[in-house]
Amino acid sequence: MKKDIVSIDIELIRKKARHELSHEEEQHLEAWLSSDKANKAYYEKAQFYYKTKGVFNAQKIDREHAWNMVARRLKRGTNSLVKRWTVAAASVAAVVALVTLVTLVVKQPAEQVQVAQKVTAIEPGHRSAELILSNGQRVRLGQGSQELVEENGTTINLASEEAIYKADDQKASADDLQNTIRVDRGEEFTLVLADGTKVWINSMSELRFPVNFSKAVREVEILSGEACFAVAHDQQRPFIVKTPGHDVEVLGTTFNVSCYKNDEAIETTLVEGLIKISNQKGIPEPIIIEPNQQYVFSKTTLDANVRKVNASVYMAWTQGRFIFEDDSLESIFKKLERWYDIDVFFINNEKRNESFSGRLPRFENIDVILNMIEKVSDVEFNLQDNTVTIK
């Protein structure tokens, strides 16, 4: 939706972060923002960078992983690398072909993507959720702008894609009022908490948090599901995320927690900074997790271990993508089930463990996704009503 062509200098975006815009400049910025959705996305990333003073800029780069991604895309040449590929297992070849294909398909405009005839259109999830205020009142999120005021003066600005909390320092009591956000199947939503911490909440998740932070410790609780936290730095007040298995304690950093009820493990993945895992049954000493490490806690055996991962893969959902790296179809379809609100059945159980790699768009209809997987792997999908069967 392009209206008039309004352009803007980066200077204004910087000045906005410092609240230095004149009335006219503010209007200019607004005009630019409303002329295209993509503008807004860029603006938010820039604001986030300037406001956090680039703290999150130091995200680790996984060069080895990047090289693998590049090497898979190369076609020219007949050297050792290619030879190694030909002797590798057939499944590896399939993955290579897939990555190339997916890259090609994703780069084409949506209209050109071939859609199989047999599938009906199942649309991706959208940005919405339900908010439960401290007095028990329920509010639908994602339906336009609105401002709410909590009993202690905290205002909640509801926009179509996020809710922003602002505490009233005069009225805020030491006794924090709690809100709960419920994000259903086929939904996701973003919150900005009263301390400036940004939280992306994935489908089928529930998070409880205070409307303002007046205590010595900032504490929120993820009851189930998945959330990614970009915690606003505050040396004085640690930020604690309580999960059903343990606590995650931070000062200011970006990390992802996944604790779905139907997943066997709770996974905490760190992008930047340091986090401390504490308060876990049977483990008295806190455990320090570094960037690109993942803490995996088994809910059944209560065992835990730390593994090296490419953290950006686990954050991809907050940026509108699925990234799969040798993931099993079973785990992939668990994610698709939540986002597309579909049911999935494996007719052939062996297919559960078939692996797949690729980057897929999160905001396309499901047939686009299924087509991509089908083209390069040895599986067949059938889509009827809201059920995908896998042969």
Next chain:
Amino acid sequence: MRIEDKIIFNEIKKGNKEVYQSLFDDYYEKLVAFAKSFLFDQHESEDLVQDLFVYMWEHASKVNISTSIKAYFYQSIRNKCINHLKALKVKDKNNLLYMDGVLQADDDLQHFDPKLLNEIMQSIEDLPEQMGKVFRMKMLDGLSREKIAEELNVSVNTVKTQLQRARQRLREKLLQRTGLLFLL
């Protein structure tokens, strides 16, 4: 083109993937950091740099490098980023994003825009003596941190902190010149 660059690029044209990979290893992080100061997005920046490397390999015979491989890399990424910003109707009139990118990239400065280089040279004059020295050795002479530490008889950590501080100061200076304060 420098003779070393000519040899390197010829190898790539011939299909020498080892040479190609070592170029990738040398430049990937720097180019991503550079792109990221325009785009503020790690994924997009990584994609962009990966695309450039794939293009360079697949179309080696068509790629025309007039100055140096390094200059080609930075210039290409800068162009890609500017195009990206054009689509968003964002301008960078005072080259603020570019300057920040140059400093983030942590590379020697000789391959960037001479006008910008001039600005930076002038700002170096205002740095404290030791800091300016360290910065010059790293960014202009292209010495490693270890080498600088050895020559100045200080620890590698000291060199690292000096460089970090120098970069920060320089950024502030450069942005003041264009009448802006930068948040760092």
